[in-house]
Amino acid sequence: METGMSFFWGCVRYGTGLLVLLAVAVFLRFPGSFPKITSASASKVVAEEPLPTPTDKPKAPASIRLLADRNGHFISMARINKLPVEVMVDTGASIVALSAETAAKAGLKADPNARAMRIGTANGAVTALPVRIPEVRIGELVVTNVDAVILPPGALQGHTLLGMSFLKKVRMEMQAGQLKLMQ
Numbered sequence: 001m002e003t004g005m006s007f008f009w010g011c012v013r014y015g016t017g018l019l020v021l022l023a024v025a026v027f028l029r030f031p032g033s034f035p036k037i038t039s040a041s042a043s044k045v046v047a048e049e050p051l052p053t054p055t056d057k058p059k060a061p062a063s064i065r066l067l068a069d070r071n072g073h074f075i076s077m078a079r080i081n082k083l084p085v086e087v088m089v090d091t092g093a094s095i096v097a098l099s100a101e102t103a104a105k106a107g108l109k110a111d112p113n114a115r116a117m118r119i120g121t122a123n124g125a126v127t128a129l130p131v132r133i134p135e136v137r138i139g140e141l142v143v144t145n146v147d148a149v150i151l152p153p154g155a156l157q158g159h160t161l162l163g164m165s166f167l168k169k170v171r172m173e174m175q176a177g178q179l180k181l182m183q
Contacts, residue, residue: 007102016151034099061183063180063182066089068178074089076139077138080133080160081106081108081133082135082136083106085098086159087157087160087162089162090163091172092163093164094163096160097149097151097156097161098149098151099154099155100150100151102160106133107144108150111130112128114129114131116128116129117129121151121155123155123157124153128150130147130148131149131150136162136166138162141164141171143166143182147165167181170183172176
């Protein structure tokens, strides 16, 4: 008994024994109040949040490379509000322009209080309604809250124009018939 007490006081003197003994006493007194760790539950925790290893590299910024078609246009598939849409990159357009049909399919509606505006297109002046697109994806690039206009039915012939309201939110490099868009 005396050796056990001297061990106890020796631990207390060095500052660690009291906390260790208290923890052991609580565990022995209330064993059911502590979670049981099994190999299955331990592996589940490890599987949910793997620790990074020194060889993990940060992800490269998202980018896409587009090739010019025979007319020099850059055409690609994009997702506007998750709707697959063929787009033509148009650095001469100040804003993304969608046909009324494409906007309806993408679930985009102009604000009923928004003022219609006259805009110039390659096919002449048209009336357009402003809208904000929650998300535009092209390749790995994701741009949110993109200003756009909805043009009347038939005003665009086949393509949504991906104008500067989208392009100013990404970096662009053009070289030898290729356009690279990066975030």
